[in-house]
Amino acid sequence: MNERFSHLPFNVGPGDRVSRHMDDYLAAYTGGECSELERVAIERHLEGCATCRAALDETQRIRALLTPLGTQATPTSVADAVLTRLAGDSMIEDLQSTGCPVSPSVDVSLSIARREPRRRLGRQPSTWRRWEGAQERDMTTMERDTSTDAQIEAQATHLRRNHDMKEQREGSGRLRSFAAVAAAIALIALGVGIFGLMSHRGIAGLGGQPNTIGTTSGRNVLVDLPVNSTLDGISMDSPTDGWAVGTVFNAPNGMGGVKNALLAHYDGTSWTTSPDSASFKKGMLISVSMVSANEGWAVGSVDGNPVRGLLLHYTGGHWQEVDISHTGFAGGGKLQMVSANEGWLYAPVGGKTSDGQMNPEHKTLVIHYHNGTWQLFSSLPGWAVVSMLSTSDGWALVQLDQMTTLIQRYQDGKWIIMGKVGRASLLTMVSPTEGWMAGTYDSGDISFAGYFDGHLWGGGWMDTNLPANAPSEVEQIAVAAPGDVWIFGRTGTNTQAPKTVAWHYSKGQWTRVDLDFQAFPTGVSMASPTSGWVTGNHGNSAALLRYDQGTWTAVYYGK
Amino acid sequence: MVERDADAHDDELGLAERAARGDHAAFGALVRVYEAQLLAYLAQLLGDREAARDAAQETFLAAFRALPRWHPPNDLQTNPSHPLSPWLYRIATNEALSLLRSGAARPPAVATTRILSDYTRAEATTGGFEEHYAARELLQDALRHLSEDDAACLVLHFVSGERYGEIATRLGLTSEAVRKRVSRGLTALRSAYAALDSETRR
Numbered sequence: 001m002n003e004r005f006s007h008l009p010f011n012v013g014p015g016d017r018v019s020r021h022m023d024d025y026l027a028a029y030t031g032g033e034c035s036e037l038e039r040v041a042i043e044r045h046l047e048g049c050a051t052c053r054a055a056l057d058e059t060q061r062i063r064a065l066l067t068p069l070g071t072q073a074t075p076t077s078v079a080d081a082v083l084t085r086l087a088g089d090s091m092i093e094d095l096q097s098t099g100c101p102v103s104p105s106v107d108v109s110l111s112i113a114r115r116e117p118r119r120r121l122g123r124q125p126s127t128w129r130r131w132e133g134a135q136e137r138d139m140t141t142m143e144r145d146t147s148t149d150a151q152i153e154a155q156a157t158h159l160r161r162n163h164d165m166k167e168q169r170e171g172s173g174r175l176r177s178f179a180a181v182a183a184a185i186a187l188i189a190l191g192v193g194i195f196g197l198m199s200h201r202g203i204a205g206l207g208g209q210p211n212t213i214g215t216t217s218g219r220n221v222l223v224d225l226p227v228n229s230t231l232d233g234i235s236m237d238s239p240t241d242g243w244a245v246g247t248v249f250n251a252p253n254g255m256g257g258v259k260n261a262l263l264a265h266y267d268g269t270s271w272t273t274s275p276d277s278a279s280f281k282k283g284m285l286i287s288v289s290m291v292s293a294n295e296g297w298a299v300g301s302v303d304g305n306p307v308r309g310l311l312l313h314y315t316g317g318h319w320q321e322v323d324i325s326h327t328g329f330a331g332g333g334k335l336q337m338v339s340a341n342e343g344w345l346y347a348p349v350g351g352k353t354s355d356g357q358m359n360p361e362h363k364t365l366v367i368h369y370h371n372g373t374w375q376l377f378s379s380l381p382g383w384a385v386v387s388m389l390s391t392s393d394g395w396a397l398v399q400l401d402q403m404t405t406l407i408q409r410y411q412d413g414k415w416i417i418m419g420k421v422g423r424a425s426l427l428t429m430v431s432p433t434e435g436w437m438a439g440t441y442d443s444g445d446i447s448f449a450g451y452f453d454g455h456l457w458g459g460g461w462m463d464t465n466l467p468a469n470a471p472s473e474v475e476q477i478a479v480a481a482p483g484d485v486w487i488f489g490r491t492g493t494n495t496q497a498p499k500t501v502a503w504h505y506s507k508g509q510w511t512r513v514d515l516d517f518q519a520f521p522t523g524v525s526m527a528s529p530t531s532g533w534v535t536g537n538h539g540n541s542a543a544l545l546r547y548d549q550g551t552w553t554a555v556y557y558g559k
Numbered sequence: 560m561v562e563r564d565a566d567a568h569d570d571e572l573g574l575a576e577r578a579a580r581g582d583h584a585a586f587g588a589l590v591r592v593y594e595a596q597l598l599a600y601l602a603q604l605l606g607d608r609e610a611a612r613d614a615a616q617e618t619f620l621a622a623f624r625a626l627p628r629w630h631p632p633n634d635l636q637t638n639p640s641h642p643l644s645p646w647l648y649r650i651a652t653n654e655a656l657s658l659l660r661s662g663a664a665r666p667p668a669v670a671t672t673r674i675l676s677d678y679t680r681a682e683a684t685t686g687g688f689e690e691h692y693a694a695r696e697l698l699q700d701a702l703r704h705l706s707e708d709d710a711a712c713l714v715l716h717f718v719s720g721e722r723y724g725e726i727a728t729r730l731g732l733t734s735e736a737v738r739k740r741v742s743r744g745l746t747a748l749r750s751a752y753a754a755l756d757s758e759t760r761r
Contacts, residue, residue, distance in 0.1 A: 023749065024742035031716065033723050033738065055749070062748050065694045066717045072602045075612045079590040082619045086583050412609060460696075 022052075026059045222270035223544060223556040229262050231535035231542040233298070234523040237290040239531035240268030243314070244523070245285035245298045246535070246542060248277065261285045261300065261310070263319055266533075271544065271556070276319040283310050287523075289335035289343065290314070297369075299345060301331030309333075309347070311374075324374040327367045336387065343369040344377075346386040366394075380408070380415060387429040395435060395452075397424045405439065407461065419461075422448065426477040426487070437461070438474040438487050447472045447489055449505070466503055467512050476534070480526035483508075488521040488534060500536070502552065517554045519543035571642055572631060579626040586626075589643065590619050597651050603718045604655045604702070604710075606695050614658055618651040625650075632731055645731030652707040659702060693755065700751035705744065712737055713744030 028034045029042050046053050225231075228249040236242030246262040261283035263274040282303040290296035296314040301307050309331040312319045324345075333347030350362035364384035368377035368391065380386065380398050388394035394410035405424040408415045422441025429435040433454030440447050447468040450461045466487070468474075474489035485505040490498040500521055502513040519536030526532035526547070534545040534552075541558035571592070577585035594615065601618075602611035622643075631642045698718070702710050711730055715721045716737075721729075723737045730737070 021742050021746065023745040024738065027716075027741050027745040028738060031723075031741070058749060058752060059745065062697070062745075062752055063717065065690065065697060066748075067720065068691065069603055069606065069694055069698065069718045070720055072599075072606060073608050074595075074599045074602045075608045075615075076598075077591075078594055078598065078612055078615045078619065079587055081612075082590050082616055082623075083583055083587050085616065085620060086586070086623060 022055065023059075026055055030056070030059050030063060220269065221546060221555045222272075224270065224272045225264055225542060225556070225558055226262065226273060227559045228540070229542050229558060230522075230537045230540070231262070231264070231544070232522045232537075233285065233287040234525045234533055234535045235288045235290040235296065236266070236525040236527035236531070236533060237292050237296070239527040240266075241290075241293040242266045242525060242527065242533065243288050243290055243296060243298070244271070244533070244535050244544075245288040245300070247284040247300075249540075258282070259284065259303070261298075261312075263298065263312075274319065279319070280310065280312070280321070285310070285312070286332060287334045289337040291337045291340050291343075295340045297335050297337055297343065297345075299333050299335050299347070307331055311345070322374070324367065327374055327376040328365055329367060329374075333365075333367075334385075337369070341369075341371050344386070344388045345369070345374070346384070348383065364396075364398075378410065378415070384408075385425060385427045387427045387435070389429050389432055393432060395427060395429055397421075397427050397437060397439075399423070399425075403441075407437075421450065421461075424450070426474055428477055428479055430479050430482055434482055435461075436477060436479065436485055438466070438477055438489075440473055447474045447487075449474075449485075449487060449503070449510070464505065464510065466510050468503065472501075475521045476524040478524040478526045478532065480529040480532065484526075484529050486524060486526060486532070488524055490520075513552065515545065515552050515554075517543070517545045517552070519545075519554075519557070521545075571640070575626060575629065575631075575643060578623065579629065586619075586623055592641075593643070593647055594619075597647065600648070600714065600719065601651055601655055604652070604698075604714045605658065606698070610658060614651065614654045618647065618654050621650050621654070622647060644729055648711055648730055649707060652711045656702065656707060656710055659699060697748065697751050697755055700754065701744065701747035704747045708732070709740045709743045709747075712740035713748070716741045717744065717748070 025034075025038070025042055029039065034042065046056060226248045229246055230249075231244050231246040233246070234242065234244040243266070244262075244264045246264075248260050248262045250258045250260065259282060261277050261280035262285065263277045264271050265274050280302070283300060284303070285298050285300035287300070288296065288298040294315065294317075298312040298314070298319065300310045302310045307330070309325065309329040311322050311324055311329065313322045328349055329345070329347050330349045331347070333345050335343065335345050337343035345365075345367040347365045347367060348362065349365055362382055363379045364382070364386065365376060366378040366380070366386055366388065368375055368388075377388075377391070380396055383399040384396045386394065386396040388410065392411070396408045396410070396415065398406040398408055400406050400420065403423060404420050405422065406420050407418045407424075409418050410416075421437075422439055424437050424439030426438040427435070428437075429452070431454070433452075435452030435454075436449065437452070438447065438449040447466055449464045449466040451464045452461050468489070468491070470491055472489055472491040474487050476488040478486050480486065483506070487503045487505075489501060489503070491501050492498045500515050500517045500519065502515055504511050504513055517534070517536060519538035521534050521536045523535040524532065530547075530549055532547040534547075536543040536545060538557055542556070543554065543558065544556040546553050546555045571589070574585045574589050578589060597618065598611055598615050601614045602608055605611050605614060629643075629646060632645065698714075701713065705713060708730065712726055715726045715729065716723070723734045723741065726732070726737045726741075727734045732740075
């Protein structure tokens with residue numbers, strides 16, 4: 001790239017006193033800035049020099065690429081804003097606080113580097129866990145849903161069309177976890193029935209009694225969970241403490257009968273059912289998020305007509321229901337707590353209308369917890385997988401149709417469509433500079449995993465070459481540490497006996513880990529890079545898989 | 560385009576003097592002279608309206624603070640009607656480059672790879688999503704390796720489409736200096752282009 005035009009067989013006039021660079025000629029020639037003498041000489045040279053013709057071609061392509069950027073939308077005026085800020089500042093204080101005797105004509109960078117923190121930079125959190133300490137702003141100006149009507153309408157149209165396809169797929173048993181969970185939640189939320197949820201669980205055994213001891217195996221872990229129960233979510237706050245949630249089906253006549261929430265606690269040696277479980281009659285829990293051994297939240301729904309939402313708070317050693325119906329929450333969803341004072345709940349509303357049609361009002365609510373209060377923060381049309389980083393930054397995957405997911409980013413109080421990707425169903429943002437998504441693309445159902453690198457300019461999503469070239473699907477994702485990621489999925493999904501597998505991303509590459517786990521993964525939580533758990537359901541019962549010191553071992557299959 | 564009003568020279572120096580003594584109204588008049596061109600320039604450099612707004616505000620505030628120590632260029636012949644122009648462009652470029660380098664400017668995500676490269680962007684007005692972001696990434700990569708004057712010349716020539724002579728007036732440089740800086744800009748662009756190209760083909 002740095003070759004000089006030294007092989008040029010000509011002198012180009014007075015300018016050749018200057019040692020001209022090849023790129024100087026290329027720029028001047030393509031920009032029409034050459035002298036006539038130069039132009040003629042260059043053209044004569046190009047006729048016989050393939051190297052320079054290729055470089056010229058490349059330069060023209062670069063110009064063609066950059067020219068459209070000249071039409072970048074331009075803001076109208078900043079004069080008022082500048083004057084307002086000037087008026088707000090005391091100029092003397094300002095100069096004292098910057099404290100720098102700048103020499104503007106020599107080094108402006110000094111004055112800029114030393115002045116007060118930038119507004120925009122100042123509120124960028126350094127890590128996900130720490131964001132609560134960052135300055136927050138705009139809580140009052142947040143718009144709940146600023147996608148344009150046209151966008152929503154377009155998405156709703158796709159969703160309505162998509163709905164029919166989804167039904168067919170459910171019928172053919174090719175339901176994927178994302179669709180399964182989302183569809184089930186939506187059905188429950190509308191009181192259409194629990195059959196949607198049951199469809200992937202099968203029928204419970206008869207005559208099960210609660211609180212019998214499940215089978216346990218190996219590694220000094222005792223598991224005492226009710227029979228006829230399922231586990232659908234897990235959250236470890238440390239390697240020796242955490243909670244898994246699900247549903248206990250008490251009815252002697254199968255799953256359609258009486259049920260209650262299942263809250264299971266791990267204390268470092270055993271999983272036991274919390275007595276609080278029985279308090280939540282007809283409850284079903286599907287997601288839990290602990291911030292410490294003493295603080296956490298769980299979410300699900302309560303059977304009834306209509307079905308209603310169920311949000312539980314763990315504090316002071318007990319689980320208690322918290323009513324957040326004012327947010328529009330109607331059941332289901334996924335929790336992502338950041339701290340005891342901060343967290344998020346992403347919950348669907350509106351599934352189907354009473355005549356079984358897809359409801360165009362179907363939305364995913366983004367509900368924010370801050371200092372003791374849950375408030376509706378924003379919403380997205382249709383099925384969405386969301387991961388918020390702060391009140392000013394977040395990402396979502398909105399399912400457009402069976403083959404397409406819109407990637408959206410929350411910025412400046414609104415959701416912006418950033419692009420689209422195959423069918424992405426998993427998303428987790430670790431920090432403003434690291435995020436992961438996974439899903440499938442092509443009709444061949446090949447899984448992929450995408451990595452968000454915030455150090456790229458403005459941040460970019462890249463493919464990470466998940467070694468999943470056979471038909472496969474992804475079900476769960478968890479980040480054990482920055483750059484240390486687990487995805488759980490299944491391979492051989494076109495056959496009668498799909499296998500549950502894990503893919504582990506570490507030191508910049510994926511390794512496939514074959515598991516001896518005869519269950520469909522429903523939840524995963526990594527307490528550390530060396531410790532984690534997966535919940536699963538096999539047939540109609542719960543299962544647990546443990547990661548300890550580099551080995552995954554199935555420790556429980558319920559009855 | 561740089562306007563050449565007969566009286567603007569006196570006006571601008573006069574306004575600058577008053578602004579340097581703390582006259583907000585005079586400074587407001589200067590802001591109105593420059594905001595349109597600087598906003599367009601910053602938007603092209605940063606690829607984001609809001610980032611451009613922020614950078615422009617910071618530029619003017621920094622200029623206001625530094626004005627008491629600003630001296631008119633010795634050679635007013637370069638751009639007699641707008642003596643502040645080179646200085647303001649330098650502050651603005653510096654502001655934008657540090658925003659870009661800190662990763663805090665927030666242009667839309669770029670995607671360069673196999674699966675994620677089939678993006679289309681609903682709002683994309685020119686080219687496709689892919690081309691638009693390839694162009695953004697190319698520009699960003701090139702700017703990363705350039706000094707502020709080189710960066711300004713690159714953007715004004717390759718993105719804004721200005722002639723060497725116009726850029727020289729704007730930045731208070733000679734045309735020969737602009738030519739040299741544009742050439743350095745192309746070197747950086749070609750090397751970024753080669754890197755992107757090989758990445759895309761991988």
